[in-house]
Amino acid sequence: MNQLSDYHRERVQAVLAASPLVPVIAIKDPDDAIPLCRALVDGGIRVLEITLRTEHGVRAIEKVRKAIPEAWVGAGTVTSIAQYRQVESAGAQFVITPGVTEAILEFGVTSEAPLLPGVSTVSELMMGYALGYREFKFFPAEVAGGIPALKAFSGPFPDVVFCPTGGISRQTARDYLALPNVRAVGGSWLTPAEAIAGKDWPAVSDIARGSLGDL
Known part of the structure; x- marks a missing residue:
């Protein structure tokens, strides 16, 4: 059985260290990809998770x-x-499931692009752990137990760290990041549908900047 390389x-550690907030980006209009991502970067976000929730994801990554x-x-x-x-x-520098x-x-x-695997249970975590994974996405965070679950995971797995995503808000991000085993959090509040529909890119930058300032 192959083991995850150093x-x-x-690479995954570098991604998680680059930004405490990871926007969950779903591109509905391909023309929005570059200005939306530029607005996030202008607001201080350095990690962009472009999802395959729409047909435009792969092209947007490129x-x-x-x-x-x-x-x-x-x-x-x-x-x-x-x-x-x-x-x-397409050039993805990391992959999240x-x-x-x-x-x-x-x-x-x-793989060429390092993987941040998504887990919601200890059994799934153990599957990845056996292959050498120590960094995981915790999804859907709020539904799967939120902060109490992450605290419980730290007992048997003190060397594992997480990027929780799913149901986290600007108001709760700081509480998650206060946990020793959380390196970053993901959220869709950084990409509000109303601002994107109106192509209000300064508003997206302001939300990113303000969210980072809350931490």
Whole structure:
């Protein structure tokens, strides 16, 4: 059984260290990809998780990677190895999944783009742990137990850290980040639908800047 390399872990650690807040980005209009991501970066966000929740995700990753080279640009909501390969080809610098399968975990061990696997239970965490993973996405965070669950995980797994996502708000982000085993949090409040629909990019920058200032 292959084990996760130091290279992969260092890359994931670098992503989590680059920004305490990770926006969950779903591109509905392909023309929005670059200005939206630029607005987030202008607001101080350095990690961009562009999800595959819409048909424009892969292309958006490719465009944003070229347009905003100073940011970490990765793929979220990756649910199959076929999608993993697609986003790697598009230039994704990291991959985030909502959950795990043995196949995806094993593929991530040797992939070019390092994997932050999504877990919601101790059993899923143990699957990844056996392969050398020590950094995980905790999803859906609020539904799966929130802060009390993360505190409980720290007992048997003191060397594991998380990026919780799902149901976290600007108001609760700070509480999650106060936990010793949380390195970053993900959220969709950083990409409000109303501002995007109105192409109000300064508002997106203001929300990002204000959210970072709250921490």
